[in-house]
Amino acid sequence: MAAVTLSQVRKAFGSTEVVHGVDISIDDSEFCVLVGPSGCGKSTLLRMIAGLEEISSGRIEIGGRVVNDVAPKERDIAMVFQNYALYPHMTVSDNMGFSLKLAGRPLQEIRSRVDEAAQILGLREYLERYPRQLSGGQRQRVAMGRAIVRKPQVFLFDEPLSNLDAKLRVQMRTEIKELHQRLRTTSVYVTHDQIEAMTMADKIVVMNMGKVEQIGSPLELYDNPANQFVAGFIGSPAMNFLPGRINGAGIDIGEGIRVPVPAGATVAAGREVVVGVRPEHLAVGADGLPATVVVVEPTGADTQIFCKLAGTDITAVVRERHEFHPGVPIRLTAQLTYLFDPASGARLA
């Protein structure tokens, strides 16, 4: 097990830089999730940690050792690929034992370690099968098995669950988390699914366009987003954003509707701002901001209300059951609001 540190890591393909100076430090036995929209450079970053992609500049350390010029196999890492990358011509047990075989371990040891991993992952019955003869979820487990038999210092996962159906994804999510709690191996996990990030991570790194937007624990990011991007990315359904202008103790958001300035915020009067409010922080009541219902989606546990407020589409999530019909006026109260700078997206309050 080992800590992983990235300092000012950059990556350019030809003349286009896709990772612009990233600093991340991942503690020993931490589960770190890199999350961000498609194309933001998550996979590239992970592949640089794995040694599959060269680092244009900066430094990567694994367990205190700078690995910039170390070959993948010398880095003591294991990786689970999005398409699993199982060797089609090897049985499950050969797939899992391949790295040990290459390392020249005695047959006896290979067998017992493969068995142990198969036991953990529930693959005992499938050891003699070929990858083609397995379901997607089983292949996924084999890929994990291949990683754990080696007992590496770091696990790298590149969207390992994205090829599975929703139910299996939730199940595997839990299994991976359990596995981590059991093995305590430092893990770097890439996903574009913020729910996966929230549920699995000790530490989340939110990336956007090749830059780190914020690093923190799931709840830190949820409670204290550093900017509008993180605020909009973390949390589901996403935070509502309403453009407005500071006017005394309130913010004009159009159509003569005013929202109070969050307590303790010091923002100059007349300044353009973006008000952010999470759907779950909106309450329906007898008074508050006037909105019009567009669509109501009950999910059982709670109800999502899509409505229009001052010309902007917003979402509210409420626990109580309402019988709203489209077009009905309702009143919403925001229990918690954030303020962002419209130009830079930086958090103001």
Next chain:
Amino acid sequence: MHRLLNNRNALGMLFMLPAAALLVVFLTYPLGLGVWLGFTDAKIGRTGEWVGLENYEFLWGDSVTRLALFNTLLYTVAASVLKFFLGLWLAIILNQNLPFKSFFRAAILLPYIVPTALSAIAFWWIFDAQFSIISWVLTRLGLIDRYIDFLGDPWNARWSVIAANVWRGVPFVAITLLAGLQTISPTLYEAAAIDGASPWQRFWHVTLPLLTPIIAVVMTFSVLFTFTDFQLIYVITRGGPLNATHLMATLSFQRAIPGGALGEGAAIAIAMVPFLLAAILFSYFGLQRRAWQQGGTDR
């Protein structure tokens, strides 16, 4: 009738009929005629009498036929082995990210698209006793002092025609193997690299096993074409010197058409069939069928 049309097997048979008819007309008939002629003493201009195995008995004792068989086996084995290694090597090089990749990929096909007769004539010049460019270059470099008699000496002639066959056959092998290499997902190599495989181990444990089915197919074809080769030999040496480069195919033609002994020629050609069948069966059962390709049904 309706039930018949719903039966997969019956329907399959029905759809195969046109192809089967073509095969009968253009393949089975000539083959059958050949087999029949092999059992007769037919000459040109005279339909033969049934003579049973007489032709084969004669050929078994005929030293030229035996030599031709030896030549054919040597030609096939040597050329196929060389084509395989050269082709694989070229395919691997072409599969790398080199500059002007598509140009090289196209250029490599050149020997294959030039008509055989034309390239054979070119080789005839290359191997000419007086005008050989190889001899000329080697003398210029001071490596030899006398021109090499490529086609006059039996062993020189054998290796010369093998070289010509290899030159002509390599593109087919290389391009087919290149296509095979491109079906191998690059993430497998990345996974292997992380698993600790050296480049050589990646080739041995990933590339080669995944390529085996395609190698089997391409080498079967290559062996069949080489074993039955005719044009190159006929243009470059006509089987000479002293029958040293006569192959079964050229000998069969020579006995049958210029020599007029249709029955004997046919018998030589038919004698090739068991070898070809053996090659096909070996490749099919030995190399092509892999459990990992068969999906979930075989276990």
